Amino acid sequence: MRPTVAPFPTTRLRRTRRTAALRALTSETTLSVGDLIWPIFVRAGEGVEEPVPSMPGVMRRSVDLSVAAVKEAAALGIPAVCIFPYTDVSLKTELCEEAWNPDNLSNRLIRAIKADVPEIAVMTDIALDPYNSNGHDGIVRDGVIVNDETVEALVKMALAQAEAGADILGPSDMMDGRIGAIRKALEENGHQDVTIMSYSAKYASAFYGPFRDAVGASGALTGDKKTYQMDPANSDEAVRLIERDLMEGADMVMVKPGMPYLDICRRVKTEFGVPTYAYQVSGEYAMLMAAIQNGWLDHDKVMMESLMAFKRAGCDGILTYFAPAAAKILNAR
Numbered sequence: 001m002r003p004t005v006a007p008f009p010t011t012r013l014r015r016t017r018r019t020a021a022l023r024a025l026t027s028e029t030t031l032s033v034g035d036l037i038w039p040i041f042v043r044a045g046e047g048v049e050e051p052v053p054s055m056p057g058v059m060r061r062s063v064d065l066s067v068a069a070v071k072e073a074a075a076l077g078i079p080a081v082c083i084f085p086y087t088d089v090s091l092k093t094e095l096c097e098e099a100w101n102p103d104n105l106s107n108r109l110i111r112a113i114k115a116d117v118p119e120i121a122v123m124t125d126i127a128l129d130p131y132n133s134n135g136h137d138g139i140v141r142d143g144v145i146v147n148d149e150t151v152e153a154l155v156k157m158a159l160a161q162a163e164a165g166a167d168i169l170g171p172s173d174m175m176d177g178r179i180g181a182i183r184k185a186l187e188e189n190g191h192q193d194v195t196i197m198s199y200s201a202k203y204a205s206a207f208y209g210p211f212r213d214a215v216g217a218s219g220a221l222t223g224d225k226k227t228y229q230m231d232p233a234n235s236d237e238a239v240r241l242i243e244r245d246l247m248e249g250a251d252m253v254m255v256k257p258g259m260p261y262l263d264i265c266r267r268v269k270t271e272f273g274v275p276t277y278a279y280q281v282s283g284e285y286a287m288l289m290a291a292i293q294n295g296w297l298d299h300d301k302v303m304m305e306s307l308m309a310f311k312r313a314g315c316d317g318i319l320t321y322f323a324p325a326a327a328k329i330l331n332a333r
């Protein structure tokens with residue numbers, strides 16, 4: 001499509017920008033509460049709420065207070081939350097067994113939410129990093145992140161989460177073959193209606209730093225994640241990964257990080273037309289909040305503009321730490 005423009009002054013593009021009513025009529029994209037997925041951090045204890053220093057406004061909460069927060073999110077109309085556990089170092093091992101413990105923090109929170117706030121969709125994270133003494137998303141053998149053995153572990157993790165009642169599984173590990181293996185296991189174990197949102201195009205990014213603080217994985221990580229996460233230079237490879245994951249049984253696909261990768265979002269939506277999501281990650285949030293706290297950017301305006309940009313780029317939804325704040329503004333309109 002090529003928009004046509006007659007020569008000035010026949011066309012004056014400012015005409016449709018003159019009033020709020022005309023701007024509303026010509027607005028091409030909408031952002032609504034239904035587009036938001038809220039990532040939350042859960043920790044052990046009861047009645048505990050502690051701030052994540054590198055993510056101003058973001059908390060780690062114990063299961064009871066997480067449920068209360070999720071209840072508020074549901075009341076705001078937010079359709080989904082995504083759970084990330086802050087795991088005590090004593091539970092981290094080289095084989096990451098805690099990842100598929102039916103009673104680990106994350107699985108306990110899934111059950112608690114499903115019991116108290118059944119209407120909200122619960123999304124999970126499938127990767128070994130919160131449980132790995134090496135801080136990697138996969139099992140490490142002789143310094144190598146081994147693919148196939150990791151996939152077996154991820155399948156066990158996925159089944160435990162489905163068993164706990166998760167609605168959306170989110171494999172974020174970037175191993176090869178994991179979507180197919182998880183889909184097959186779900187089909188074989190009576191979980192045919194559980195959806196998978198694959199972190200298909202996940203880049204080896206410097207923007208995940210604050211998240212690794214939030215889940216307590218920063219100290220543990222040796223080296224980087226470049227042998228499994230993508231090279232930020234690549235775009236064609238993202239298209240191959242998306243197609244591969246769709247063929248293996250992903251229902252929804254994700255691009256991550258978000259703002260620096262909107263070209264990838266647009267390309268994925270245009271080429272496949274599937275439910276497409278982006279993750280506005282911890283570093284993007286921290287970057288905006290740091291400028292906001294310095295008085296250099298306006299919180300509400302920059303938050304809403306950044307979220308609208310995802311919609312304009314073709315995303316159907318956004319994982320964002322701003323979800324409750326954005327929902328409040330959208331509901332007040």
Ligand SMILES: NCc1[nH]cc(CCC(=O)O)c1CC(=O)O
Binds near residue numbers: 125127207208209210
């Ligand atoms: N595999 C774990 C995972 N799931 C989501 C994020 C990052 C989220 C964020 O930065 O907000 C990460 C970190 C990583 O891959 O190192």
